Amino acid sequence: MTTSPDRAAAVSPARAGRVGAPWLALLAGPLSLGIAGPALVLGEVAGDLGVGIPAATWLVTAFGWGVAVGTPLMAGLLARRGVRAVLAVCGLLVAAGALIVVAGPALPLLVVGSAAQALGCAGLTVTAMNLADSARRMGIVTASLAVVGSVSPLAGQVVADLASWRATLALPVVSLLAVPAAARRAMPPEPPGSRFDVPGAALVTALVTALVAVPHWPAPAAVAAVVTVLLLIVRLRARPDGFLPAALARSPRFLGLCGVGLALAVVNFGILYAAPTLLARHTGWTPAQIGTVMVAPYLLGGALSWLVVAASGRMRPGVVTALLIGAATAATVVVPFAGATPVLLAGMAAGSLAAASGQGVFAVYVGAVAEEHRPTAVGLLNLCYLLGAAFGPAITALMSA
Incomplete structure (x- = not known):
C-alpha cells in the first residue's frame, strides 16, 4: 500500500466533519482516571467498606476488565452503527456507573459500577481515536491518555481529600462533557446485509x-x-466478515504492529511498577515522595509523545517503529541497572515516551492496513496496549520474586 499513514487517516470513513482536538482529548483522557485514579485511596475504600485491601482492589480489576472487554466490543459497534450509537450507549454506561459508585452501599455493587464506567470509557476512547483523522490529532488523543494517567493517582487523592473516595471512583464521568461535541460528527453505519456476529x-x-x-x-x-x-x-x-474480520487476523503487518504495541506497553507498565522499589533503594524516599517524583518522567514522556506522533506522518513507518523499539529497549536496559536517580528517571521517561507514542503512531498505521475495518483495527490495537498493562506488572513481579 502506497498511501501514507497520515493521508490514510485523513480519508477515513470518519471524515464527515471535525471535532476539535481538545474535545477528542477530553473524550479519551478520563479513561486513565479510572485506571490509575484510585491507586492512593484504596486504603480508605477498604476501611469505609469494612473489607481488606485485596478485596478493594477488585474495583481497579473490574475497571481494567471492562476497558479490555469493552474496547473490541465498542469498536465493533462503532463499525456497524456509527458514532452516535456508540456515544449514546457509552454515555449511558459511564453515567450509570458513576451513579452506582457514588451511591452504592456495598463493594459488589461498586465493582459493577466500576465495570460499567470502564465499558463506556472504552467506547468513548475508541471513538475519539477514530475521529482523529490525522497523525497530529491522534497524537493529542494518545498524549492525553498518557498525561492524565501520569497525574491520576495524585488527582485521585486530592479529590478524595476535598470530597470523598467515591468522587475519586466517579472521575471518569468528566468524559461526558465532550459527548455533545462528538455527537455532532456522525459516522454512517454499516449498510445492512449482514447480521451482527x-x-x-x-x-x-x-x-x-x-x-x-x-x-x-x-x-x-x-x-x-x-x-x-x-x-x-x-x-x-x-464467518470471515464477522466480528473479527479475517482480513485483519490474517494480515502480517497488522499483527506485527499489534505485537510491537503489546511489547512497548509491557515494558512501560513493567517499569512503572518496578520504579518505586528501585527509587526507594536509590534514595530512601517515602512512598509519598516517590509518587510525586514519578509524575515528572511520565508527564514528560506523555507530553513529548504528541510531537512524535505528529511527526510520524512525515517519516517512514519502519524508521518510526525502529526508533520506538530502540527507546523501549534502552529503558529496559537502563532502568534495572541505573546507578543514579537521574538515569533511572530518564529510563522511565523513555519507556513512557515509547509506549505513548507507539499507541498513537500504530493507531494511524493500522487504520491504513484496511480502511474498511478502521474502527475494529484501532480497537484491537488498544486492546494489545491494555493487555500490556496487565502483563507488565506481572512479569516484573515474577522477575523480582
Whole structure:
C-alpha cells in the first residue's frame, strides 16, 4: 500500500466533519482516571467498606476488565452503527456507573459500577481515536491518555481529600462533557446485509477475559485462552466478515504492529511498577515522595509523545517503529541497572515516551492496513496496549520474586 499513514487517516470513513482536538482529548483522557485514579485511596475504600485491601482492589480489576472487554466490543459497534450509537450507549454506561459508585452501599455493587464506567470509557476512547483523522490529532488523543494517567493517582487523592473516595471512583464521568461535541460528527453505519456476529463477539470477549486473568490464575486462564483461540480460528473460517474480520487476523503487518504495541506497553507498565522499589533503594524516599517524583518522567514522556506522533506522518513507518523499539529497549536496559536517580528517571521517561507514542503512531498505521475495518483495527490495537498493562506488572513481579 502506497498511501501514507497520515493521508490514510485523513480519508477515513470518519471524515464527515471535525471535532476539535481538545474535545477528542477530553473524550479519551478520563479513561486513565479510572485506571490509575484510585491507586492512593484504596486504603480508605477498604476501611469505609469494612473489607481488606485485596478485596478493594477488585474495583481497579473490574475497571481494567471492562476497558479490555469493552474496547473490541465498542469498536465493533462503532463499525456497524456509527458514532452516535456508540456515544449514546457509552454515555449511558459511564453515567450509570458513576451513579452506582457514588451511591452504592456495598463493594459488589461498586465493582459493577466500576465495570460499567470502564465499558463506556472504552467506547468513548475508541471513538475519539477514530475521529482523529490525522497523525497530529491522534497524537493529542494518545498524549492525553498518557498525561492524565501520569497525574491520576495524585488527582485521585486530592479529590478524595476535598470530597470523598467515591468522587475519586466517579472521575471518569468528566468524559461526558465532550459527548455533545462528538455527537455532532456522525459516522454512517454499516449498510445492512449482514447480521451482527454474536458468536464471534462472544469468543473475542471470552479470549480477552482469559488473557486479563492470566496474571492472576496463570494455568487455567492460559488453557482457556488457547481453547478460545482455536474456537476463534474455526469461527474465522466460517464467518470471515464477522466480528473479527479475517482480513485483519490474517494480515502480517497488522499483527506485527499489534505485537510491537503489546511489547512497548509491557515494558512501560513493567517499569512503572518496578520504579518505586528501585527509587526507594536509590534514595530512601517515602512512598509519598516517590509518587510525586514519578509524575515528572511520565508527564514528560506523555507530553513529548504528541510531537512524535505528529511527526510520524512525515517519516517512514519502519524508521518510526525502529526508533520506538530502540527507546523501549534502552529503558529496559537502563532502568534495572541505573546507578543514579537521574538515569533511572530518564529510563522511565523513555519507556513512557515509547509506549505513548507507539499507541498513537500504530493507531494511524493500522487504520491504513484496511480502511474498511478502521474502527475494529484501532480497537484491537488498544486492546494489545491494555493487555500490556496487565502483563507488565506481572512479569516484573515474577522477575523480582
